[in-house]
Amino acid sequence: MIRSKWLWAAMFVIPAVELFGFIYVAGFIGAPKTLLIMVVTSVIGFLMMQFEGKKVLQDSKVQMQEGKVPGRTMLDGLCIFFGGLMLILPGFVTDIIGFSLVFPLTRPLYRVFLLKWIEKKMKNGTFTFYRR
Template identity: 60%
Template sequence: MRKWMILLIILVPTVEFWAYVEVAERLGIGKTIFLTLATSVIGGLMMQFEGRKVLVDAKAQMNGGQIPGRTMLDGICVFAGGLLLLLPGFFTDIIGFTMVFPLTRPLYRLPLMKWISKKMKDGSITYFRR
């Protein structure tokens, strides 16, 4: 796990810096800064909207006596996507938007579900049911 974290800490800023240089060369510095701020604002608004929708869906499922498993995974994706949208950068914004946007969210939800089920099978994650 530490190797992956060290790799991400080195790789993500490097890729983001490269993207900023490329975009700034094509659009100019002013438009690049505006684009960065605009994606953060739009992403934040989108995250709020989708987050509220996920909370309403989860509440409705719990009131109906169901366990909101898929909805909770959607909530995790929206939260992680929102965090990525807050980070300045174009690649993190692309990943963040795809995690927040409902049509592309299954790209992340399915691997997350497989990872969680694997961790539950090997005993790394436990849950309690009332």
């Protein structure tokens, strides 16, 4: 029940913040340039997502061939996936978050939070890990 409240709040708050950001930036540079910036950031983000995604897949294949579990690499893949989704959404706030998820130098910041979240879920039994 609590999770659905957060989801409903996010469905209204995020578009409102993005609309405010669009209006704010458009007030400085104009609506056409603002739209162009949003389209260009989406395209650049999509290309970054493809490039970084391929790199993560190659790294995970190498680690698996060496007999290692590609844990960090899989978390990087999750960050890239969600960063790509954020970049596809129109808006400046989601673009900033998306770029920081896709960009390799800022991605480790998110990885720390993901690891803590997974550890918490595993400790309280709501996240199960199966090994073959």
